Amino acid sequence: MKKVLLSVSGVFFLGITFLSAQQLYTPRNIMKAYENGTRSLDGSPGEKYWQNEGKYDIQETVTPETATVSGVEKIVYTNNSPDTLKVLAIRFVNNVHKPEAPRGNYTSDNFFTTGLDIKSFSVNNEQYDIDSKNWGTVEAVRLKQPLLPNSSAELNISWSYRLSKQDGREGQIDSSTFYVAYSYPRVSVYDDYNGWDFLPHTGRQEFYNDFNDYTLNVKVPENYVVWATGDLLNPDEVLQPAVAKRLKDSYQSDDVIHIADFKEMQDHKVTAQNEWNNWKFSASHITDVCYAISKNYVWDASSVVVDSKNNRRTSVQAAYNETAQDFHSSVKWSQNALKYFSTKWPGVSYPFPKMTAFQGHADMEYPMMVNDGTTSNLKFAQMVQDHEIAHTYFPFYMGTNETRYAFMDEGWATTFEYLIGQEENGKAHADSVYKMFRINRYIHDPSAEEDQPIISMSTQVSGAGYGNNSYGKASLSYLALKDLLGDSLFRKALHHYMDAWHGKHPIPWDYFYSMNTGSGQDLNWFFHNWFFTNNYIDLKIDTVTKEKDFYTISIKNVGGFAIPFDVKIEYVDGQKVIMHQTPAIWKNNQQQQFFKISAKKIIKSVQLDGGIFMDYTPADNTWKE
Numbered sequence: 373m374k375k376v377l378l379s380v381s382g383v384f385f386l387g388i389t390f391l392s393a394q395q396l397y398t399p400r401n402i403m404k405a406y407e408n409g410t411r412s413l414d415g416s417p418g419e420k421y422w423q424n425e426g427k428y429d430i431q432e433t434v435t436p437e438t439a440t441v442s443g444v445e446k447i448v449y450t451n452n453s454p455d456t457l458k459v460l461a462i463r464f465v466n467n468v469h470k471p472e473a474p475r476g477n478y479t480s481d482n483f484f485t486t487g488l489d490i491k492s493f494s495v496n497n498e499q500y501d502i503d504s505k506n507w508g509t510v511e512a513v514r515l516k517q518p519l520l521p522n523s524s525a526e527l528n529i530s531w532s533y534r535l536s537k538q539d540g541r542e543g544q545i546d547s548s549t550f551y552v553a554y555s556y557p558r559v560s561v562y563d564d565y566n567g568w569d570f571l572p573h574t575g576r577q578e579f580y581n582d583f584n585d586y587t588l589n590v591k592v593p594e595n596y597v598v599w600a601t602g603d604l605l606n607p608d609e610v611l612q613p614a615v616a617k618r619l620k621d622s623y624q625s626d627d628v629i630h631i632a633d634f635k636e637m638q639d640h641k642v643t644a645q646n647e648w649n650n651w652k653f654s655a656s657h658i659t660d661v662c663y664a665i666s667k668n669y670v671w672d673a674s675s676v677v678v679d680s681k682n683n684r685r686t687s688v689q690a691a692y693n694e695t696a697q698d699f700h701s702s703v704k705w706s707q708n709a710l711k712y713f714s715t716k717w718p719g720v721s722y723p724f725p726k727m728t729a730f731q732g733h734a735d736m737e738y739p740m741m742v743n744d745g746t747t748s749n750l751k752f753a754q755m756v757q758d759h760e761i762a763h764t765y766f767p768f769y770m771g772t773n774e775t776r777y778a779f780m781d782e783g784w785a786t787t788f789e790y791l792i793g794q795e796e797n798g799k800a801h802a803d804s805v806y807k808m809f810r811i812n813r814y815i816h817d818p819s820a821e822e823d824q825p826i827i828s829m830s831t832q833v834s835g836a837g838y839g840n841n842s843y844g845k846a847s848l849s850y851l852a853l854k855d856l857l858g859d860s861l862f863r864k865a866l867h868h869y870m871d872a873w874h875g876k877h878p879i880p881w882d883y884f885y886s887m888n889t890g891s892g893q894d895l896n897w898f899f900h901n902w903f904f905t906n907n908y909i910d911l912k913i914d915t916v917t918k919e920k921d922f923y924t925i926s927i928k929n930v931g932g933f934a935i936p937f938d939v940k941i942e943y944v945d946g947q948k949v950i951m952h953q954t955p956a957i958w959k960n961n962q963q964q965q966f967f968k969i970s971a972k973k974i975i976k977s978v979q980l981d982g983g984i985f986m987d988y989t990p991a992d993n994t995w996k997e
């Protein structure tokens with residue numbers, strides 16, 4: 373036993389780039405990933421890193437009258453792991469609609485359906501007798517022949533399910549509009565730190581999927597338009613010539629083009645006049661595909677250069693009910709967002725060929741798609757759309773595990789939403805929206821739920837604990853690190869992390885160690901402070917004393933978070949001085965700091981101002997003579 377322990381710590385210390393004074397708590401299953409060399413303590417994928425993958429050929433048919441989706445698919449699933457797989461975990465999250473499914477939230481009768489009906493299921497041409505009646509959102513299918521390392525299996529599945537009348541992240545939006553997501557049975561993730569992902573979907577947490585290649589064919593009745601993840605492969609087959617031409621023109625245009633207006637939709641001037649049209653899409657190395665259909669929505673499109681080095685353009689589209697005023701600006705907002713995200717923060721070229729904003733009720737991201745509600749508050753509508761588009765980077769470019777570690781995507785989307793908001797509406801407005809919408813409720817709620825460590829698994833927290841750990845607190849940690857490192861070093865470190873892990877499955881420790889290496893600093897003290905403690909935000913001026921030539925200001929960090937803040941000093945002669953402190957001042961002492969200030973002039977008042985790092989008890993942040 374002792375020998376094993378020694379070798380474990382040996383691996384840790386030999387492999388580490390920085391001999392940290394502060395070690396980060398690491399769960400035992402994740403320690404094993406480092407010992408096995410699938411992950412590396414320098415923050416990069418280990419020499420033995422692997423991930424499994426699938427090639428999905430999907431054909432679905434939507435029958436709007438019955439709100440039924442029926443499908444057939446061929447999945448070629450490749451086991452790149454060193455393990456022999458005796459079962460395949462098959463996931464179908466829309467079984468969350470079954471009345472008997474465990475759910476995170478209250479729902480109405482209109483949410484319920486009978487769930488997935490598997491009609492046939494074969495592996496390598498061998499039929500399996502599957503009764504999906506009692507399936508939950510993820511189910512093990514025992515393989516007749518185990519799947520060996522470095523080999524593939526071909527699955528052929530046919531199925532159907534009903535779309536629910538009450539839509540959430542998917543479902544029926546109006547009598548002839550549907551958002552169809554998570555619509556096909558898929559192989560759940562088998563990974564190096566946890567094996568099969570058998571966590572049930574409850575409607576609260578989000579998703580964790582492999583990077584797969586897809587062809588997606590969607591058959592719908594005439595006059596229904598289909599908007600989907602991926603490139604539309606057959607515009608000339610499914611659209612009337614004039615409409616197909618406008619769509620193709622939009623791929624090269626900076627102007628917003630109305631691909632189909634309301635009258636054209638009503639007059640049946642948009643889709644090919646066949647009883648059914650089969651819309652074909654493809655997308656590669658992506659974690660999911662979804663689509664929406666409507667025969668009354670209008671359709672706008674344009675495009676935007678997302679990589680000036682090679683002039684690569686991305687198609688931006690919007691589909692909405694003509695009465696939704698905010699959506700008339702949607703394509704312009706998408707152009708602005710893709711340009712900002714590609715060139716400023718995170719400063720990585722938008723990685724996909726398309727982005728479609730669809731009007732539903734979800735305020736939710738999907739690869740190359742967002743499904744947003746409509747509101748008369750245009751600034752808020754743009755903010756929500758920016759947020760959902762920002763998710764392109766986390767979790768879709770970086771294949772994070774949203775189910776377990778929601779802060780790895782929501783925290784970043786919230787951060788990018790704030791940063792792009794500064795450019796769109798000025799810093800004062802962005803600050804006030806961020807404080808009101810993301811921080812205010814959290815910091816003024818003293819309950820224990822709020823102060824659970826951010827590293828807590830997202831499946832193990834709920835309510836306020838889930839929301840604020842995933843969004844506000846995590847975002848503050850990223851913005852505090854940006855302040856600590858300065859923009860250029862923070863960008864360098866962030867790009868180091870993103871270069872190392874895009875298209876892969878990073879976990880929190882990969883982020884921490886990657887940022888250490890990318891910044892050339894040992895930041896474990898900072899990550900421990902923000903992610904592994906019950907800290908909150910509360911500074912206090914303890915004392916201000918004058919001795920001979922100096923004032924000594926003693927500041928206590930009551931809440932504990934390593935935040936940046938301004939020390940604002942006003943002298944009796946009216947002069948004001950602001951001294952910005954980065955979180956670095958908390959590196960060696962996270963409880964208390966002292967400032968010495970010349971007493972040549974008499975101080976009238978001292979104030980500590982954290983800005984968006986809102987203080988729990990602001991009254992004790994001010995001292996007056």
Ligand SMILES: [Zn+2]
Binds near residue numbers: 760763
């Ligand atoms: Zn989000």
